[in-house]
Amino acid sequence: AQTVTQSQPEMSVQEAETVTLSCTYDTSESDYYLFWYKQPPSRQMILVIRQEAYKQQNATENRFSVNFQKAAKSFSLKISDSQLGDAAMYFCAFLESGGGADGLTFGKGTHLIIQP
Amino acid sequence: DVKVTQSSRYLVKRTGEKVFLECVQDMDHENMFWYRQDPGLGLRLIYFSYDVKMKEKGDIPEGYSVSREKKERFSLILESASTNQTSMYLCASRRFYPTTGGLGGTGELFFGEGSRLTVL
Structure with a gap:
C-alpha cells in the first residue's frame, strides 16, 4: 500500500516570503500522479x-511550484511571495496510475501560517 | 465549475441514532468518495463508488454504509452513531479514472465543504 508522509505539522512564514x-511517499509503482x-x-479542499x-518537468501554477524528485520519492511544494490568503492546511496526495477507481492517499x- | 454539495454543514446527534449524510454533485461524475478528516490523521477513505449502485470499502469502513441509487447522489449512513464517529466528513467526486484512449479524467477529486458531525 502507498503511504504519504508530511513531516511538518505546522509551518510559519512572513508575508511575501517563500516557503517550502x-x-x-512510498510506492513500488513507476507510474502515478x-x-x-x-x-x-472554510473547509472546502481545492487542488493547487x-x-x-x-x-520530468516540475509542475508550476503561478506562485506555486513543485520540486519532484522521483528517485528520492519526494514531492515538495514551494509557495513564492506568500500571501495572507495562502494560510490553510495543505495536503499532499498520491494516486496510482491505471489502478482502478481508488481514491487518493493523503x-x-x-x-501553514502566514505572518503579516 | 464542478459543484459538490453536502446537505448539512453541522450536525449534532446522540449515541445510537441513525445518521444520514448526503452528497450531490452536478458534473455527471462516475466516481464518488467519502472521507473522514481528523486532526493529526489527515483524510482517511471510508467508502467509494465507481458508478451507480457500485460501492467499495475504503480503509475504515467499519460502522458505516453507503448508498448510490442515482449517479449524482452518494449517501453515507451511520447505522448506530457512536462518540468515536465525531468527525469532519468530506465528500468528493471525480470523472471516471483511469484514462483510456485519452478519455477519462485527470484523477483530480472535487470536494464538498464538509459535514461536521458531533455525536453526544
Missing part, C-alpha cells in the same frame, strides 16, 4: 497543483 512544504490540495478555514510521475497535512 515537504512530502515524501501526485497532488497538492489546499484546505482554507498536479504532477504526473512520467513527466498525507496528514501541514498547517
Whole structure:
C-alpha cells in the first residue's frame, strides 16, 4: 500500500516570503500522479497543483511550484511571495496510475501560517 | 465549475441514532468518495463508488454504509452513531479514472465543504 508522509505539522512564514512544504511517499509503482490540495478555514479542499510521475518537468501554477524528485520519492511544494490568503492546511496526495477507481492517499497535512 | 454539495454543514446527534449524510454533485461524475478528516490523521477513505449502485470499502469502513441509487447522489449512513464517529466528513467526486484512449479524467477529486458531525 502507498503511504504519504508530511513531516511538518505546522509551518510559519512572513508575508511575501517563500516557503517550502515537504512530502515524501512510498510506492513500488513507476507510474502515478501526485497532488497538492489546499484546505482554507472554510473547509472546502481545492487542488493547487498536479504532477504526473512520467513527466520530468516540475509542475508550476503561478506562485506555486513543485520540486519532484522521483528517485528520492519526494514531492515538495514551494509557495513564492506568500500571501495572507495562502494560510490553510495543505495536503499532499498520491494516486496510482491505471489502478482502478481508488481514491487518493493523503498525507496528514501541514498547517501553514502566514505572518503579516 | 464542478459543484459538490453536502446537505448539512453541522450536525449534532446522540449515541445510537441513525445518521444520514448526503452528497450531490452536478458534473455527471462516475466516481464518488467519502472521507473522514481528523486532526493529526489527515483524510482517511471510508467508502467509494465507481458508478451507480457500485460501492467499495475504503480503509475504515467499519460502522458505516453507503448508498448510490442515482449517479449524482452518494449517501453515507451511520447505522448506530457512536462518540468515536465525531468527525469532519468530506465528500468528493471525480470523472471516471483511469484514462483510456485519452478519455477519462485527470484523477483530480472535487470536494464538498464538509459535514461536521458531533455525536453526544
